[in-house]
Amino acid sequence: MPPPPAGGWPVLVPEILLHIFNHLHGQGPALLAAIRVNRHWFSCGTDVLWRRPEWEALVALPPDRRQFYAHKIEHLSFNGDEQSSYHERFKDLAFTNLKSISLDSYRPGPDGYRLEQYLSPSLESFALFGANITESVLLQLQTTCWRLRAILIDNPGPNITPSSFSDCIRACEHLQDVQFMYGMDRLLTDELLIHLAQRPKLTRLRVGKPWSDELMQRISEQVSTPFPALRSLEVSVASQAVPTLIGLIDSVTELTVSVLDSEADVIEALSSMTELVSLTVSFATSRQLSRKDILAVKRLSKLKVLATEALDVQVPAIHEGFNDADFDDVVSSLPALRQLQLTIQCDLSVAAIMSLSKHCPLVERLELVPVLDVQTLQAHAGNSVILPELRELSLGGFGPPGEDNERATPEHLVSLLRAWFPRLAQLDTLNGDEYSEELCDAFETTISQRVCS
Structure with a gap:
């Protein structure tokens, strides 16, 4: 470290120091050198360094030093059984500035494990991806974590009741982001969902339990303005109930x-x-889509994300046919599109790629089922850039028609892909044929070499 200047190191107010240290946060050696200047700089610098530490850093400290740094932690995340086993070591620590905690699936026994040390008044985000939690945890959430804005709970185990869970959620008055996707059906009563429909601050809601026609009818009848602030919704419904759902979610984008x-x-x-601005439609049963249904998408001119998915079923097909001209008709109406995942069996050719290049040049992620005819695409585009912002590409497969000995080598095709899509970082194939897999492997090797160089 350099010697101090003639007048000594400057004394800076904490706000200025924190601004400097925030700027240095991505520059490890510089920040470490700065915090060694004096005790004042050390205190401010470690406030920045310890905002979002790995749990290993806390474990590595001598037990008598852990509390000093636990006070500085704002974000903490645990993943899996091995990491969660350290909760017992931290049970006597006070995380007084903790703003978010994420706890991965862990079930050490029927009595659960200690979470109370993390449930401080400063907590704003609580995420639990599976555990046998007790009602005492719910009670502390609702009585202590009065700033809580976001809550995610999956698979909480058998120890809590629907009534205690409902009491907890109702008591958390400032919730804006609510996510209950997996293993939550018995706890999500219609009464609780009707309550959520009345929340004035709720902006995001993800619910795994399907919404029944009866539930939506009750919301419509009992709530004058349902979900008034809701912007993001993930939900499961029957197809004939979709119009009813639409009537409840006017503000959703x-x-x-x-x-x-x-x-x-x-x-x-x-x-x-x-x-x-974002629409994802997932199909839980095998089905055929109508051409008219897909063409209706062009009315959604503000879309940035459009995705159709098949959930553990056969990829849906369009039984009336959906061709390149139809595809061009749709995407020409979606100039803001950034992500397109069209997992549908249909007759598309390289003309679809060229339509995207013309109408949606800012696409960053693309997934289509058809196989890409490389020779034809090269005939259309040569070595020119097609989609300059594309980062992720997933297609049914790659390669021209004809015998294997007529096909371009994977290495040659990788060079073409890098010319067409200069920012491409991830390449996948849906069909898994040998040639396409070789291409993906060659592309991954190229990306790895670029990262290492």
């Missing part, structure tokens, strides 16, 4: 909906939500 059956078309109904 990001929608993920899992369709539980194939009784009715849903995308055409959803196209009435013209303020949507």
Whole structure:
């Protein structure tokens, strides 16, 4: 470390020091040198260094020094059984400035494990991805964590009751982000969901339990303005209930909906939500989509994200045919598109890629089912850039028609892909044929070499 200047090291107010240390946070050696200047700089610098530490850093400290640094921690995350076994070591620590805690699945026994040390008044975000928690945890959440803004709970075990869970959620008055996706069905009563529909600050809601027609009808009848601030929703419903759902979520701009059956078309109904910027439709049953249903997407001119997914079922097909001209008609109406995941069996060629290049040049992620005819695409584009912002590409496969000995080598195709998509960082194939897998391996090798160089 350099010697101090003639007048000594300057004394800076904490706000200025913190601003400097925040700027140095990504520059490890410089920040470490700065915090060694004096005790004042050390205190401010470690406030920055210990905001988001790995749990190993806390474990590595002598037990009598852990509390000093625990006070500085704002974000803490544990993943899996091995990491969660350290909760017992931390049980007597006070995390007085902790703002967010993320706890991965861990079930040491029927009595659960210690979480109370993390539930301080400063806590704003609580995420639990599975554990046998007790009602004492819920009680402390609702009585102590009065600043709580975000809550995610999955698979909480059998020890808590629907009534105690409902009491906890109702008592957390400032919730804006609520996520209950997995292993939560018995706790998510209709009464609790109706309560959430009345929350004035709720902006994000993800619920794994399907919404029944009866529930949505009750919300419509009992809540004058349901979900008044909601912007993002993930939900499962029957296809014929989609119009009812739409009537409840006027303010939503990001929608993920899992369709539980194939009784009715849903995308055409959803196209009435013209303020949507993100739409993901997942199909839980095998089905055929109508061409008219897909063409309705073009009404959603503000979309940045459009995705169709098949949940553990056969990829849906369009039984009336959906061709390059139809695809061009749709994407020409979606100039803001950044992500397109069209997991649908249909007759698309390289013309679809060229349509995206023309109408949606800022696409960053693309997934299509058809195989890419490389020779034809090269004939259209040569070595010119097609999608300059594309980072992730997943296609049915790669390669021109014809015998294997006519195909370009994977290495040659990688060079073409890098010319067409200069920012591409991830390449996947859906069909898994040998040639396409070789190409993906060659591309991954190229990316690894670029990172290491």
